[in-house]
Amino acid sequence: MKNKTTNRQKIRTVLVGVAASPGYAYGPVRKTESRKFSLDSSAIPASTLVAEEKRFRKAVDTTAKEIEELKKVAIERLGEEEARIFDSHLMMLKDSMLIDPIVDSILKDAHNARWAVHSTLSGLITQLENSKNEVLSERASDLKELYNRLLSALDESIPKRPPKKSKGPSLLVAHELTPGMLMTVEKDDVLGFATDIGGRTSHISILARAMQIPAVSGLRNISNLIEEDDLLFLDGTGGMVILNPNEDDLSRYKEKLSVYNKQKQELFMMRQLEPMTLDGKYITLHANIELPMEADTVLDFGATGIGLYRSEFLFFRKGAPSCEEQAQAYAHILKKLEPHPVVIRTLDAGGDKLVSDISATDEANPFMGWRSIRVCLSRKDLFKEQLRALLLASREGHLRIMFPMISSLDELREAKRLYQECRTQLLNEGVELPKVKVGCMIEVPAAVMMVDARAKEVDFFSIGTNDLIQFTLAVDRTNELIANMFEPHHPAVLNMIDRTVRAAHREGIPVCVCGEMSSDPLSTLVLVGLGVDELSMTPWSIMECKKIIRSVNYEDVKATARTVLKMDTAESVNRYLRQKYLQMIIDLGISSFITSHDVKNPMDKNA
Numbered sequence: 001m002k003n004k005t006t007n008r009q010k011i012r013t014v015l016v017g018v019a020a021s022p023g024y025a026y027g028p029v030r031k032t033e034s035r036k037f038s039l040d041s042s043a044i045p046a047s048t049l050v051a052e053e054k055r056f057r058k059a060v061d062t063t064a065k066e067i068e069e070l071k072k073v074a075i076e077r078l079g080e081e082e083a084r085i086f087d088s089h090l091m092m093l094k095d096s097m098l099i100d101p102i103v104d105s106i107l108k109d110a111h112n113a114r115w116a117v118h119s120t121l122s123g124l125i126t127q128l129e130n131s132k133n134e135v136l137s138e139r140a141s142d143l144k145e146l147y148n149r150l151l152s153a154l155d156e157s158i159p160k161r162p163p164k165k166s167k168g169p170s171l172l173v174a175h176e177l178t179p180g181m182l183m184t185v186e187k188d189d190v191l192g193f194a195t196d197i198g199g200r201t202s203h204i205s206i207l208a209r210a211m212q213i214p215a216v217s218g219l220r221n222i223s224n225l226i227e228e229d230d231l232l233f234l235d236g237t238g239g240m241v242i243l244n245p246n247e248d249d250l251s252r253y254k255e256k257l258s259v260y261n262k263q264k265q266e267l268f269m270m271r272q273l274e275p276m277t278l279d280g281k282y283i284t285l286h287a288n289i290e291l292p293m294e295a296d297t298v299l300d301f302g303a304t305g306i307g308l309y310r311s312e313f314l315f316f317r318k319g320a321p322s323c324e325e326q327a328q329a330y331a332h333i334l335k336k337l338e339p340h341p342v343v344i345r346t347l348d349a350g351g352d353k354l355v356s357d358i359s360a361t362d363e364a365n366p367f368m369g370w371r372s373i374r375v376c377l378s379r380k381d382l383f384k385e386q387l388r389a390l391l392l393a394s395r396e397g398h399l400r401i402m403f404p405m406i407s408s409l410d411e412l413r414e415a416k417r418l419y420q421e422c423r424t425q426l427l428n429e430g431v432e433l434p435k436v437k438v439g440c441m442i443e444v445p446a447a448v449m450m451v452d453a454r455a456k457e458v459d460f461f462s463i464g465t466n467d468l469i470q471f472t473l474a475v476d477r478t479n480e481l482i483a484n485m486f487e488p489h490h491p492a493v494l495n496m497i498d499r500t501v502r503a504a505h506r507e508g509i510p511v512c513v514c515g516e517m518s519s520d521p522l523s524t525l526v527l528v529g530l531g532v533d534e535l536s537m538t539p540w541s542i543m544e545c546k547k548i549i550r551s552v553n554y555e556d557v558k559a560t561a562r563t564v565l566k567m568d569t570a571e572s573v574n575r576y577l578r579q580k581y582l583q584m585i586i587d588l589g590i591s592s593f594i595t596s597h598d599v600k601n602p603m604d605k606n607a
Ligand code: PEP
Pocket: 308, 310, 348, 443, 463, 464, 465, 466, 467, 468, 514, 515, 516
């Protein structure tokens, strides 16, 4: 690929960020910047106030039309469900809490419309951006998109820019990208994208995964370091980029890309192979999804079902989705997967997944606060609407319902009672319903301590190790300062999993692990050895997981599990597992493992 020569010295730079969407890309950069607006705070004459308000309201209409257009493009490219991301922008435009203060600023403070928008929204945006809560801070980008669109609609001085001419396939680099910006470029022109801010749960990252565009976010200042047409290597699997890569990088990139492409081919071939150990133990491999649309492809990744659909993603917009909207989304997933099972988890809002109108925003300890089943049991209207939607959709496929964050039997029994109530109501209305299995997550230590009683109450368990580790070790899963203490192989965690599996099997119910741990190669082996029946993970990890399972004997990993259960530190467990399996994993070419090591020990010594 040709690079435009400039006088600027091209220095090779490695930047590590957040792996927002997997895959690799290499090519020239296309920068997308937000437009700079001229702003003037001086007061306008009283006689023009009403006209200025009118001008603002017209800008709101223009903006709404633009967003409707983007939504149409999104529907074509992604489908109805994903296009709903734009609904949250449209709702904001209708929100009097947002619009009235701007109007007041014009009419009462005699501000011109642009200044009124700027002074009202920029404060809000800063507040959201500074929030320690990842989800809240990511919602700032939605508001920023509106801010830019409104100011642009009010800026008559600048003629409307024609869309940038396509340069052919390139990598988008921006301080921040919004779903709207992504919809305005041709999908084939986007090899990947890199941004200064944003995390894995931002809307743009979710869209990138759904569209299978590799992406790295949270790179802090890539937009300043790079210029148009610079060359960039992007590793969306490991979460890193190299600006101005050297020859070695490029040959590594080619290697990685060919492994990746080979894996994609293998993935197709492995679809037919069973996830079975050498001595014949079958481990069910299911997929975790966040968007209904992801259900369209999970079977291609070799999953035989969905082990976790995080339904709260449907609620990340203003106003809860109606019963009909929910039933439609759930039915879409069930139909795509039929006859395979789909575990839909009821709303797990709160913690780092704040849902507007539902979640509390000012909790000192949000992960241990007003969240998940606690919200559902006190907002019974909302919960029953979701249960009704689930039951209506259950006629379309093989549904299993799962309750999250249950910490007491009382909660579980109340959730089951409400489920039964909704079921009876529908049956009384003459709706025929299939049998639906009901399970719960095991993700707080109290659940493990009382696991025998709980196993008698449900049809299946799913261990949410992301939360179980956080609560068992008292390590906030989102706090970078203590990220090294978030240790899945801590003996306390392993013994909790062991206890859960034994209790479940005594009652004859299966156990799944659906936390991130299930797809870490060394953890996979321990979990299989502990007798876990199912592993549920991001679809991209399923093939590698299958490879690992097909390379070991169940009897051997069982012995490994028994050995590590007796160890007293995570360090000794890790040392033992590495000694025993590291070479095998490397020989299998498990790229997620190799990549994460690359990133942890910076890619090159000369980086
Ligand atoms: C978990 O806690 O492990 C889990 C799967 O749920 P979430 O990550 O959505 O909290």
